[in-house]
Each structure stands twice: as structure tokens, then as C-alpha cells.
């Protein structure tokens with residue numbers, strides 16, 4: 001497919017990415033695409049290389065081999081902690097990442113994440129969930145088409161996590177936002193994803209791709225499909241001979 005045609009579909013392509021630290025290969029042959037208006041989860045055990053991969057895809061780190069093709073200008077990054085600057089208001093925190101951007105958009109984005117009434121609040125005046133919504137708003141103001149989220153809701157309670165997962169689903173539908181969602185929580189991945197990529201092995205590879213979108217009816221999975229998806233994930237994560245495909 002030529003570049004022009006791809007522009008309308010893929011917004012990012014990872015081409016055979018590999019990464020070594022101190023001559024030890026951590027990641028090998030990581031190839032996948034992200035399309036407009038989809039949520040992809042990257043699921044894998046702790047320490048496997050998920051954050052390293054996200055850093056490579058976002059340009060923070062360089063791959064040892066392979067390349068990243070980005071068909072959009074910028075990517076927003078939501079970290080585990082909100083990283084809002086305590087001496088700035090929510091509005092100022094968001095404005096800071098894109099000084100030349102349209103200032104009216106800040107208020108618009110705050111409205112999108114349900115924080116329009118809190119623009120002049122300082123981070124300490126907001127709850128953990130609100131601060132994390134603020135950091136999603138900041139990432140969106142920086143780059144409105146694709147967000148990378150690195151275990152971004154890990155420190156929140158179950159209720160707030162679901163609220164934020166629902167926010168990602170709403171933003172996908174309302175503005176076509178795509179997300180690459182790094183997690184080691186199977187339930188979280190099943191709940192929010194159109195596709196799940198399971199990363200495992202030494203070096204880590206994508207050992208399973210599960211397409212969930214086509215199985216959802218009106219956004220919901222049948223119990224049978226959900227059980228089958230969970231089984232496939234567990235199988236990929238715990239199977240000893242990980243190269244053996246089902």
C-alpha cells in the first residue's frame with residue numbers, strides 16, 4: 001500500500017523494532033500498526049519491555065534496529081503519575097505543553113474530560129482521578145490524535161479507573177482519538193481494547209494479537225467470547241514454549 005492510501009488508515013507503524021541494553025536483547029521484531037479511532041492494548045508481564053517500546057515509538061528512545069513510521073505530527077504521552085506542576089493551575093499546566101496552540105482549545109479540552117469548572121484549580125485541590133483526567137487533557141492538547149498511556153491509571157481505585165477507561169472510549173467515538181494503552185491488567189485490556197497485543201518471551205516479541213472489536217456487539221462482548229479471550233491471553237502469558245502458536 002502506498003503512503004498516500006495508508007494516511008487514511010494507519011497513523012503509526014512499528015517496523016521490526018528491536019532494542020538491546022548492554023548487549024542484551026530486550027525487544028525483538030516488534031511490528032504492528034495503529035489505526036485511526038482504535039484502542040490498542042500492549043499487555044505483558046512486568047519488566048518485559050513495555051515502557052521501553054512506548055519510549056521508542058514516541059521518539060524518546062532510539063531503537064537498536066527497525067524503525068517507526070508516524071503519519072501524524074505528534075503523540076501525547078500519559079504517564080503513571082499525573083506529573084502536573086503544583087505551582088501552576090490546571091489551565092496553565094495544559095497551556096504549557098503547547099504555548100503556540102489555540103488558547104480556546106484548552107477550555108474545550110477541559111470540557112471534553114469533564115473538568116471545565118476546574119481550570120483555575122491547583123493540582124492539590126483536585127482528586128487523584130481529576131488530576132489524571134487533567135493529564136489526559138494535557139496530552140490531548142499537545143497531540144489530539146494519538147495518546148500513549150503507560151499504566152496511566154495504575155495508582156487509582158477501581159471506580160476511577162473505570163471512569164477513565166470510559167473516557168478513552170468516549171473520546172474515541174467523539175473525536176476519533178486513538179490510544180496505545182500499556183497495561184499488565186488483563187481485565188483492563190479486555191474492557192477498553194479494540195485489539196490486544198501480548199508481549200512475552202526473552203527477548204520480548206508480540207506473541208499474540210487478539211482482535212476484540214469484531215466480537216463486540218453494541219460495544220459488549222458475550223460471556224463466551226470474553227472467557228475465550230481471557231483464556232487466550234492467559235495461555236500466551238503462561239505458556240512455557242511461547243513460540244508455539246495455537
Ligand SMILES: Nc1ncnc2c1ncn2[C@@H]1O[C@H](COP(=O)(O)OP(=O)(O)OP(=O)(O)O)[C@@H](O)[C@H]1O
Nearest residue numbers: 021022026044045046047048049050051052053184
Ligand atoms: N536505560 C536502560 N538501561 C539498561 N536497561 C534498561 C534500561 N531501560 C530499561 N532497561 C531494562 O529493560 C527491561 C524492560 O524494562 P521496561 O521498563 O521497558 O519494562 P516494563 O515492561 O515497562 O516493566 P513494568 O511493567 O515493570 O513497568 C528491564 O529489564 C529493564 O531493566
